[in-house]
Amino acid sequence: MPPFDVPEGDPFGPHNLPYGVFSPPGSSERTVGVRLGDHVLDAGAAAHALGSPYASLLARPTLNPLLAAGRTAWSDVRRALTAWVTVPAHREAVEPLFHPLSEVTLHLPFEVADYVDFYASENHARNVGRIFRPDAADSLTPNWKHLPIGYHGRSGTVVVSGTDVVRPSGQRKAPADPAPVFGPSVRLDIEAEVGFVVGVPSEHGRPVPLGDFRDHVFGLCLLNDWSARDIQAWEYVPLGPFLGKSFATSVSAWITPLDALEQARTAPPERTHALLPYLDDADEEPGGYDLRISVAVNGHVVSEPPFSTMYWTAAQQLAHMTVNGASLRTGDLYGSGTVSGPTERERGSLLELTWNGRDPLELPDGKRTFLEDGDTVTLSAWAPGPDGARVGLGEVTGRVVPTA
Amino acid sequence: MPPFDVPEGDPFGPHNLPYGVFSPPGSSERTVGVRLGDHVLDAGAAAHALGSPYASLLARPTLNPLLAAGRTAWSDVRRALTAWVTVPAHREAVEPLFHPLSEVTLHLPFEVADYVDFYASENHARNVGRIFRPDAADSLTPNWKHLPIGYHGRSGTVVVSGTDVVRPSGQRKAPADPAPVFGPSVRLDIEAEVGFVVGVPSEHGRPVPLGDFRDHVFGLCLLNDWSARDIQAWEYVPLGPFLGKSFATSVSAWITPLDALEQARTAPPERTHALLPYLDDADEEPGGYDLRISVAVNGHVVSEPPFSTMYWTAAQQLAHMTVNGASLRTGDLYGSGTVSGPTERERGSLLELTWNGRDPLELPDGKRTFLEDGDTVTLSAWAPGPDGARVGLGEVTGRVVPTA
Structure with a gap:
């Protein structure tokens, strides 16, 4: 019976073990859970039951204490969890501490400190350039190949998968309009991204070099950077x-530790421009991740963006983000930027998929240019794992509801 | 003897009572303090000594619990504090709970949630436009008079007055350079701003109207938004x-409650463009504040920016920031943007004061275009108070130290 007997090939088998925060059925208490198949292990309770020293990191209402504990602790806890859910001798103690996934409430798994969003897909940046600056000689801005462009977002509106997203209102003005108008966004979009979660802080004034990426970053999640294109177009200069x-920014309820993604590491695309030393990853371990993302609107898959095509790696983004001495905190979250591959079916936003509304998508329930009220968007993904297995990433889903 | 006997006319008299967080001499414990003259009252200890119910808000290591308590509590606590430091019957109990300001350690007074920076001075925005786009027909971007332009900054690097600022390194590239170069910024600047501190959260998905400003915002501080102009110029598009x-962003150690600034309220400049209803403050109470700021480099005053000239008010900024449904959290901080008045001696950045380095400032210790290592920048300010008194704002100071 489950959960010990997870089916062979389950993408959430014991080779995966992502972390989240849940409340058991009938309770509002939050505690760290680990997903196995379609069950959630109460990790703190398991640690207590087995006399583990890691109870202090796991019997907590957020992942932040575990995030802060650092790479050695991350590896040790993962090793212990793997044993708890696979060694038959533990079965009697551990099995009662699982809950069916369908019966628990999942929460935002960590307290978000700063949230930064990058713009690291060359295909995405070129598509945006072609759409908005069709006459430009180069679809990329001059800085794009020299640094990973990023900006700070709002950490207070990062929400967990499953949270409804209220259609935002705001100002918009087409170039020909005499004055801006106000109302609910009419160009509400998604951005399919991967989010990286910082565990170990850094010292203010000290950059974090490329090679220290894995000492600071705990794991990753899927991220939907909802975007109101009409509001953005009018406000964003300068x-x-x-x-x-x-x-709103939605993240998956499960954080996949980097340790579960060793087989997914891959070299990023060939660099076409010489990089300054702090970003030059030619002699570093492969910094890319082979994550196969799927974007569905109302259950209908509209795109499959390949994360392996991202020009800038998460390690380069971390090095860039701190090269000016900016410090990291436990809980910092940074998004990769929209993931778009080279083909039409690999684009991570409706802006690109519909070419700014020119080419509507044909969905089973009608045409779409941008999102309509009631639409549910779901990002899911998997990565190559050990021995041909897949590592599943937790999905991130959200439904658009009308402006309040 | 002090502190009860604060000299007549002291800008930190009992009409002011700003809040901070301090450690007493020889201690690393943090607790809320209230400034009176050149002394700090241990506010939590005073509440305990006098049997006040506000001890739970004041005997705390940050201002966040007080911030979250809301306007009625803010008024009640202020009324109580005023009595404690002025009513002779309390003198014996309260006087031993003061520490000389020079003997305490001041800390960042609240945990910063999200940090947003605006761009609300028309004089500043026009100066920047003239410097960087001298050929443009209008020195303002088309959106500037329709919405308060803002963006999110890094809350993890907000530091308290007195913290050294490490000169940042980064990429820069002049238009004529063939490729970017890396190194310490050579155009390190200041931005003299006022920061507003949010106390009461708002519901996600529900805008905060103009008239609710004082229900959410607790008070203000001085803020220096340090800026590396060369790094910014190369990175900021798009x-x-x-x-x-x-x-780094430096804030004063003292938060002045809005309640201390009633006499400083003033009408903002006349609006030259019709505003959308959510920003239209024609029928609102005056949203401006008459704060007289002073900018000093190594003790030499170089500018006196008048906050009363800001085009967009803090209430409009709050309404705009939430009109899309973005929620507020206790500890959100938003900066006004650089404060620059209409005359040369009223500009709040070296970029403007030296016209991007063309016209160096003559200081007693030599010429300055941008900041040199070892330079100390100090912002101070006062506002009109009751009966002709001045309300002093806590200064924000920081010294530039070389790249690590």
């Missing part, structure tokens, strides 16, 4: 996106 | 400032 993004 | 700002 200081960047603000209200077009800040109304 | 997603806005990032590393050019994120290395």
Whole structure:
């Protein structure tokens, strides 16, 4: 019987073990859970039951204490969890501490400190350039190949998968309009991204070099950076996106530790421009991750963006983000930027998939340019795991509800 | 003897009573303090000594519990504090709970949730436009008079007055350079701003109307938004400032409650463009504040920016920041943007004061275009108070130290 007997090939088998925060059925208490198949292990309770020293990191209402504990602790806890859910001698003690996934409430798994969003897909950046600056000689801005462009977002509106997203209102003005108008966004979009979660802080004034990425970053999640294109277009010159993004950012309820993704590491695309030393990853271990993302609207898959095509790696983004001495905190979250592959079916936003509304998508329930009220968007993904297994990433889903 | 006998006319007299967090001499414990003259009252200890119910808000290591308590509590606590430091019957109990300001350690007074920075001075925005886009028909971008432009900054690098600021390194590239170069910023600047501190959260998905400003915002502080102009110039298209700002933002150790600034309220400049209803403050109480700021480099005053000239008010900024449904959290901080008045001696940045380095400032210790290592920048300010008194704002100071 489950959960020990997870079916062979389950993407949430014991080779995966992502972390989340849940409340058991009938309770509002939050505690750390680990997903196995379609069950959730109460990790703190298991640690207590087995006399583990890691109870202090796991019997907690957020992942932040575990995140802060550092790489050695992360590896030790993962090793212990693997034993708890696979060694038959533990079965009697551990099995009662599982809950069916369908019966628990999942929460935002960590307290978000700063949230940064990057713009690291060359295909995405070129598509955006072609759409908005069709006459430009180069679809990329001059800085794009020299640094991973990023900006700060609103950490207070990061929400967990399953949270409804209220359609934002705001100002918009087409170039030909005499004055801006106010109302609910009419160009509400998604951005399919991967989010990286910082565990170990850094010292203010000291950059974090490329090679220290795995000492600071605990794991990753899927992230939907909801975007109101009409609000964004009117507001973003000269200081960047603000209200077009800040109304909501959804993250998956499960954080996949980097340790579960060793087989998914891959070299990023060939660098076409020489990089300054702090970003030059030619002599580093492969910094890319082979994650196969799927974007579905109302259950219908509209795109499969490949994360392996991202030009800038998460390690480069971390090095860049701190090269000016900015410090990291436990709970910092940074998004990769929209993931778009080279083909039409690999684009991570409706802006690109519909070419700014010119080419509507044909869905079973009608045409779409941008999102309509009631639409549910779901990002899911998997990565190559050990011995041909897949590592499943927790999905991130959200439904658009009308402006309040 | 002090502190009861604060000299007549002291800008930190009992009409002011700003809040901070301090450690007493020889202790590393943090607790809420209230400034009176050149002394700090241990507010939690006073509440305990006098049997006040507010001890639970004041005997705390940050201002966040007081911030979250809301306007009625803010008024009640202020009324109680005023009595404690002025009513002779309390003198014996309260006087031993003061510490000389020079003997305490001041800390960041609240945990910063999200940090947003605006761009609300028309004089500043026009100066920047003239410097960087001298050929443009209008020195303002088309959106500027329709919405308060803002962006998110890094809350993890907000530091308290007195903290050294490490000169940031980063990429820069002049238009004529063939490729970017890396190194310590050579155009390190200041931005003299006022920061507003949010106390009461708002519901996600529900905008906060203009008239609710004082129910959410507790008080204000001085803020220096350190800026590396060379890093910013190369990175900021298309997603806005990032590393050019994120290395440090300094705030004063004292938060002045809005209740201490009633006499400083003033009407903002006449609106030259019709505003959408959510920003239209024609029928609102005056949203401006008459704060007289002073900017000193190594003790030499170089500018006196008048906050009363800001085009967009803090209430409008709050309404705009939430109009898309973005929620507020206790500890959110938002900066006004650089305060610059209409005359040369009223500009709040070296960029403007030296016209991007063209016209160096003559200081007693030599010429300055941008900041040199070892320079100390101090912002101070006062506002009109009751009966002709001045309300002093806590200064924000920081020294530039070389790249690590």
